[in-house]
Amino acid sequence: MLRVPYEELKAEIARVLINRGYTEEKANSSAELFSKASLDGVYSHGLNRVPRLVEYIDRGWVDVNGEPTLMDTNGLMERYNGNTGPGDLNAKFCMNRAKEIAEENMLGMVTINNTNHWMRGGNYGWQAAEDGYIGICWTNTESCMPPWGAKDSRLGNNPIILAVPNKESPIVLDMAMSQFSYGKLQVTRLKGEKLPIDGGFNMQGQLTQEPGEIEESRRILPMGYWKGSGLAFLLDLIVTLLAKGNSTAELDQLKPESHVSGHKVSQVFIAINPNDLSGEAFTEEVVENAIEHFKEAQPSKEDGVVSYPGENTQKRRKENLKKGVPVDKSIWDKVTKL
């Protein structure tokens, strides 16, 4: 484990993207999103993901020149075609437009189809909340999870992000529909550990905490069992209809190769200015009271801490800014050679 200063990490990723044909402006913008993910501790969608993006660019799945083009608008809702451009830049553009619309109309909704994996979804929640907006966004994905009661994968992981502004530290939930990601299963297996709770079914159809058994069966568990199963299905349908894009069903048919992920997906971005509704004083008071009430809960373990979504992210960010961003040496070596 190496620690690299945030600015150095960003500059290095930008260099790689410029090498792949990004303009300097786009390379810096994308490098910032990747670096922020690593900075906040979401390593899987930060630096670690850069080699795969480069592979997707080289295969022609991500078009470095692709940019969103407006298809429809009614003033408050804009619908874009993502033209298979870089998913992170497309997503940032959409949340930015949602904020601009909300600045004038209190609420803005932007949808995009034919876009690519947005990498760390939480970035777009922080993007809204740090500017004082409620942010809501979600994406669909190709399927990776069986519906409740089924063996075969039919549901996307369809992460949803909900973000609320707060003076000191926004509250940002970045949540996929599976209880654990395949990445988490792999990491846990490699450590020789078990999952803390059941993460899926084994080949015999029994719930298990053994990551290797779930990787074998490919029967990862929806969060909340039947609940996450239902939620994943509805989120896919709604975003598909709003963006007039591909649903998980269609993505499963489109997949160019079995390991491609997040290609030609549909996404929605909503920004709302809570102060327009109720004034800044009310917004601050509600959020502060809610956090105070929440934090009064006694921890279940003696040395435990009760944290709201985004609270630990903020702490990690500060620590990593100070000490440098943790990077995996083998990945860092790989990226510096790209």
Added chain:
Amino acid sequence: MLRVPYEELKAEIARVLINRGYTEEKANSSAELFSKASLDGVYSHGLNRVPRLVEYIDRGWVDVNGEPTLMDTNGLMERYNGNTGPGDLNAKFCMNRAKEIAEENMLGMVTINNTNHWMRGGNYGWQAAEDGYIGICWTNTESCMPPWGAKDSRLGNNPIILAVPNKESPIVLDMAMSQFSYGKLQVTRLKGEKLPIDGGFNMQGQLTQEPGEIEESRRILPMGYWKGSGLAFLLDLIVTLLAKGNSTAELDQLKPESHVSGHKVSQVFIAINPNDLSGEAFTEEVVENAIEHFKEAQPSKEDGVVSYPGENTQKRRKENLKKGVPVDKSIWDKVTKL
């Protein structure tokens, strides 16, 4: 177990509400919502809930004459004060307004504060979807669940409803944030059974399937563990800001007595016309393809069926319409005497 014809059930509940001072129109409207809940198999929020509503009316917590009054509007978003009127009628009014706004503007958002428990939330999803709208609504509640990592209750059950229209049978998800309700724990305990999966913690802080142990500790489990915990917190904050209403923190301070439920809560109702975005043909095709893809999944058990949210509801509805609505005899006897 008795079976009562749907129309008889509705007439009987309407009679009770007229006795409590409802106008005939309001009594019929509310009786329909209660009866539909029972008809669809959501017995806990159908007939079974009527005695408690009557109690709340008698205590003055539900004002039979309370109606929503408009506080703010910007054309697309309307905000109401519910004036502690009947929560079911207030909620039906709000989803109806959201649909009316969406009919003209593609999207309508209606919020309400100072309202009462909406009884079965799913009703308002069906209300949107049966008329061809995407429906999204949620409510906050007083706390009933500890955040992840905590012992003390600080999170509401904050159910969310997502609904998508579909020619044959709408897709409607009606989902609370706890993995199981306290009602489910009680029913399971009385049968002498265990929960199918962990439902909470016992007094020793261990996850357990024993309903009685969870009732004792009051440490019910958020669905998806830390995920539902985060989602419940964010849904509360967002609805509170949108409706300029009470948050769970404030509801916990307001509670007139420990068992009052859903008093002076905040709710949001969103309706979107998917056909405005993409045409009816596209909407139908997307939903049909998604259902077909979903239903192709092989069941995990030999005699199993893979069902989407709302599918079984529709089946139960047809059966109960034909055979009569199942009612608990002791509750039926109680209601007929009210």
